Amino acid sequence: MATPPSASTFAQLLRAEGVTVVEVGDWETHNRNTKGPWGPVHGVMIHHTVTKGTAATVKICRDGYSSLPGPLCHGVIAKDGRIHLVGYGRANHAGLGDDDVLAAVIAEQGLPVDNEANTDGNRYFYGFECENLGDGQDPWPAEQLLAIERAAAALCRHHGWSAASVIRHLDWQPGKIDPKGVDWAAMRSRIAKRLGTASGPVKSTPAPSTPxxxxxxxxxxxxxxxxxxxxxxxxxxxxxxxxxxxxxxxxxxxxxxxxxxxxxxxxxxxxxxxxxxxxxxxxxxxxxxxxxxxxxxxxxxxxxxxx
Structure with missing residues (x-):
C-alpha cells in the first residue's frame, strides 16, 4: 500500500528530478476529496488535453467546467517542459477503468486489454495532463517528453515502483486514445533508464481500433x-x-x-x-x-x- 506524500513533498520530488515546477494558486488544497477517497496510490497516468495554449490549458485543468469540476489532474505538462501544479489529492482525471489493469499495475506485470469500466481510477493514480491536441499531428517537443520522463520517475523513485507503474489513459479506460503520438515503449525505457532498472513489461496488445x-x-x-x-x-x-x-x-x-x-x-x-x-x-x-x-x-x- 502506497500512501501519497504531502503536497509540499510532491513538489519537492519533482524538483529533485529536475522538473521546473510552477505552483498555481491554492493547488496544495485544491481537490475533490469530499467526493471520495484519495489513495492508496498505485501508479502514474499520462493524458493529453485536446487543448491549445498553455494558459488556457492550465486554467481548464485547474477549474474544470460545470459538468466536471476541477482539478482535472495534479500537474499540467506544458509544451516547454514546465509542470504547472493545479491540484493535489483526488482529481477528476482517470474516471472508471478496468480492475484487471489495476491489478496488473500493482503487480507490475504486463497489462491486459482494458475492456471494463468498473474501478475508480481517480483514487489510485497520480494524473498528468499534457498540452497536446491529441490528433496525432500536434508535435511532442523534446522538453515536454523529458518532463513526462522526469515526473514519472520522481514518483516511481519515491514509492519504489518500476516503469511498469506508469500507464496511459488508453491503458486504463475503454475507448481512450491518450496520450496519442507518444512512443510509449520508448518512454517506458527512458523512465526505466532514469531509475536505473529494466523497463519492465510493456503492453503488447495493439491499441483498440478507433470507433x-x-x-x-x-x-x-x-x-x-x-x-x-x-x-x-x-x-x-x-x-x-x-x-x-x-x-x-x-x-x-x-x-x-x-x-x-x-x-x-x-x-x-x-x-x-x-x-x-x-x-x-x-x-x-x-x-x-x-x-x-x-x-x-x-x-x-x-x-x-x-x-
Missing part, C-alpha cells in the same frame, strides 16, 4: 420521436456517444442504453454549452448533435466522426 460515429445517422436517431413515429430510429453509434457523455459526468450510467431519448438530449445539450463542447447557447444547444460539438466530443472520447 466511428455517423453524424447523419446519429442526428436521425436523436430527432426521432417515438410518440409521433411509433418506433425510434435505432443506431449503434448512440451508445458510443452516450458512453462519452457518461465519462464526462453529463449522463448517469443507467441511461447508457442506446436510446437517444429526452435524458440523452438534455445531457448532450449540457455538452454543447460547456467550454470543451463549443460554448453554444440558445437554439444552438438543443441536444441534437452538430458536426463541431460531435467532433469535439470524439476527440476527447476517442471516436471518429464520419458523414
Amino acid at each position: 466511428t460515429v455517423s453524424l447523419k445517422r446519429l442526428r436521425a436517431a436523436a430527432k426521432s420521436d417515438p410518440a409521433k413515429a411509433g418506433t425510434p430510429v435505432s443506431y449503434s453509434g448512440v451508445k458510443t456517444v452516450e458512453a462519452a457523455l457518461v465519462d464526462r459526468g453529463l449522463l448517469a450510467k443507467t441511461y447508457l442504453d442506446g436510446h437517444y431519448g429526452t435524458t440523452t438530449v438534455a445531457a448532450y445539450a449540457k455538452w454543447q454549452r460547456s467550454t470543451l463542447g463549443g460554448g453554444y447557447r440558445g437554439d444552438d444547444a438543443d441536444g441534437i448533435p452538430g458536426p463541431d460539438s460531435l467532433k469535439r466530443l470524439g476527440l476527447k472520447a476517442g471516436f471518429k466522426v464520419v458523414d
